[in-house]
Amino acid sequence: xxxxxxxxxxxxxxxxxxxxxxxxxxxxxxxxAVVVIGPSGSGKTTLLRCINVxxxxxxxxxxxxxxxxxxxxPPGPGRKPRREGELARIRADIxxxxxxxxxxxxxxxxxxxxxxxxxxxxxPKAEARARAEHWLARVGLSDRMSNxxxxxxxGQQQRVGIARAVAMEPKVLLLDEITSALDPExxxxxxxxxxxxxxxxxxxxxxxxxxTFARDVGTRIVFMDAARVVAxxxxxxxxxxxxxxxxxxxxxxxxxxxH
Amino acid sequence: xxxxxxxxxxxxxxxxxxxxHVSAVVLVASLALGVAAGVGFAYGPLWVRLxxxxxxDVLRGTPLLVLIFCVYYLLPFAxxxxxxxxxAVIALSAFKSAHVAxxxxxxxxSIAPGxxxxxxxxxxxxxxxxxxxxxxxxxRRFLPPWVNSVTDTxxxxxxxxxxxxxxxMLAAQQxxxxxxxxxxxxxxxxxxxxxxNYALSVASRRLEARxxxxxx
Numbered sequence: 305x306x307x308x309x310x311x312x313x314x315x316x317x318x319x320x321x322x323x324x325x326x327x328x329x330x331x332x333x334x335x336x337a338v339v340v341i342g343p344s345g346s347g348k349t350t351l352l353r354c355i356n357v358x359x360x361x362x363x364x365x366x367x368x369x370x371x372x373x374x375x376x377x378p379p380g381p382g383r384k385p386r387r388e389g390e391l392a393r394i395r396a397d398i399x400x401x402x403x404x405x406x407x408x409x410x411x412x413x414x415x416x417x418x419x420x421x422x423x424x425x426x427x428p429k430a431e432a433r434a435r436a437e438h439w440l441a442r443v444g445l446s447d448r449m450s451n452x453x454x455x456x457x458x459g460q461q462q463r464v465g466i467a468r469a470v471a472m473e474p475k476v477l478l479l480d481e482i483t484s485a486l487d488p489e490x491x492x493x494x495x496x497x498x499x500x501x502x503x504x505x506x507x508x509x510x511x512x513x514x515x516t517f518a519r520d521v522g523t524r525i526v527f528m529d530a531a532r533v534v535a536x537x538x539x540x541x542x543x544x545x546x547x548x549x550x551x552x553x554x555x556x557x558x559x560x561x562x563h
Numbered sequence: 564x565x566x567x568x569x570x571x572x573x574x575x576x577x578x579x580x581x582x583x584h585v586s587a588v589v590l591v592a593s594l595a596l597g598v599a600a601g602v603g604f605a606y607g608p609l610w611v612r613l614x615x616x617x618x619x620d621v622l623r624g625t626p627l628l629v630l631i632f633c634v635y636y637l638l639p640f641a642x643x644x645x646x647x648x649x650x651a652v653i654a655l656s657a658f659k660s661a662h663v664a665x666x667x668x669x670x671x672x673s674i675a676p677g678x679x680x681x682x683x684x685x686x687x688x689x690x691x692x693x694x695x696x697x698x699x700x701x702x703r704r705f706l707p708p709w710v711n712s713v714t715d716t717x718x719x720x721x722x723x724x725x726x727x728x729x730x731x732m733l734a735a736q737q738x739x740x741x742x743x744x745x746x747x748x749x750x751x752x753x754x755x756x757x758x759x760n761y762a763l764s765v766a767s768r769r770l771e772a773r774x775x776x777x778x779x
Contacts, residue, residue: 358680388689396686406681410699419695420685472685 308333309369309507310355310476314379316363317350324350325361326531332476337508339522341515341542343554346528348511352478355509356398357391368398369475396424399469399477403484405461407453413440413464414449417471425472439467443497459490463497470501477501479510483517495521515558519543527551568751571738575748578734579755585720585730586759588652590713593659600660601667602693615664622661628722630654635726651723655716662712670705671697703774710767714760721756731755 310332317325324347332338340348353359355366357374366373373394375383386394407416414436421432440449443463453461462482469477479498483491495517502508502521512518518525518539525542527535527550535548546552600619603611622630635650645653674697682692724733735752739745 356684358683391683392686392688392691395683398684400680400684402677402681402684404677406675406677408678408681408696408700420687423691423695424686468681468685 307367307370309336310509311367312351312355312365314364315351315354315361315366317354317359317361323531325354328364328528328531328533330526330533332507332509334507335505336523337502337506337510337521338524338526339510339512339518339539340526340528341512341518341554342528342534343557347531348528349480351528352400352480352509352511355476355478356395356400357386358400360385368394373398392424396420396472397475399472399474401462401465401469401477401479401482403481405453405458405465405485407461407464407468409453412450412452413445413456413467416453416464417468420468420472435471436467439471440464442500443467444493457490458486459493462486462490462494466494466497466501470506476507476509479508479512481511481513483512483514513558515543515555527554529554567742567744567747571742571748571751574738575731575734575751575755578729578731578752581729581734582717582720582731582756583759585648585652585655585723585728586713586717589655589659589716589720592652592656593663593716596656596660597663598667600664601671604664604668605671606689619661619664622658623665625658627655627658627719628725630658631722631726647723647726647728651726651728655720655723658719659712659716662715663709666705666708666712667701669708670701673704674700703771706767706770706774710763710770714763717759717763718756 308331310330312328312330315325315328315330316323326347328347328351330338330351340351342348350359354361355368355373361374363379365379371394372378373386375385376390377383407413408419411419414433417436417439418429418432421427421435422429425432427435437446437449440446443466445460445463445467448456448460448464453464456464465482482498483494486494491514495514498508498510498517499521508521510518510521522539525537525539526533527542527548529550535542535546535551541547542551543555546555600615603615607615625633631651631654634645634654635647638645638650678696678700679692682696687695720730721732724730724736727733729737731752735748739748742748
């Protein structure tokens, strides 16, 4: 049975009276980079945060590598939310990079990357250090490893965030608007680090407002609006030949902002 | 004068040791209970937070002396007959725990939610997130008000003399009872209290400087 690495079916969630996700289906195959676009409040960040259960979901199913992430079983009455220990094990295999970096401010760049390796993976210090140094070098930060986050630029901080996530060798990497908080001239260095990962075959789910990035890195693009997946296709189908009316008006608005 | 001080010092010294003993026990107990309650305040579900809130408000809203008398004179009616020392220590610890809990709650709540998200995302368990992400950052906000509260504990411990424990306060009064020289004895006792608390403040400034490097 070849199930996609991430398999989402009928996902539904409410914040109080507001529906934030409604019947969302999504498959992400191994090595794919699926980019989720859509207006603010369309549910794309919530969708991403459900995949590693930073948000709980009310209905439907999210399976990562065959394991239901948020509950102890498939949808149905009586399924129970997973306990803390199980969630921690599941999350260790799902990397996430955040819009506001969320680096640990009391730890150096190197220690930020090492923390999960030593405490979660149980690696010896020397091995964890070697792996952390390897990944920080990969994102171009060999000379910044002993700096605290407060001593780094936004772009550098975000690259530490990427190294922290991929050093855990996750099955899938979630990127949540990772360039939205950056000065425009720092966006490029972060995106090229992600592009390198995509070329190396890292499976990714990306939420972004950068349409050129979506085009360059995405193997598939998903357009969300008002809690639903409205359109889905190749970058060409979605960005160049959009057929759906709401997608077209969304792209037109983005276009005007970007130029 | 110096001669007088030298003669009274041994009596006050024994009292000082009792004051330090009471303070140390209360400090450790209230730190453990208070931090646990602070975590409950910050992350616990409603059925944890509600009773904590009630306990904290009652304890903090009651004068310390009343609490000590309650434990010492009222608990016997409930069949719990405590010696003065444990009774006083329990009352002081409960009172202090409520204060430490509020300090801990504030320090923990000041940590951005994104920090917890990031800890979860790399697979840290709840206890690991507290130990490696939340506490190290919260410490800087926790220390200054906590040291204040520790100096309050040392001073507040003088109330245990009212249930007959011969601490520094009561030792001083006993010396006065024999010598009829209140002023020099009280000055001497005050200097001893001051010496403890001054040492604590110096230690706290050192600690704060040690953690000042953490930026937001």
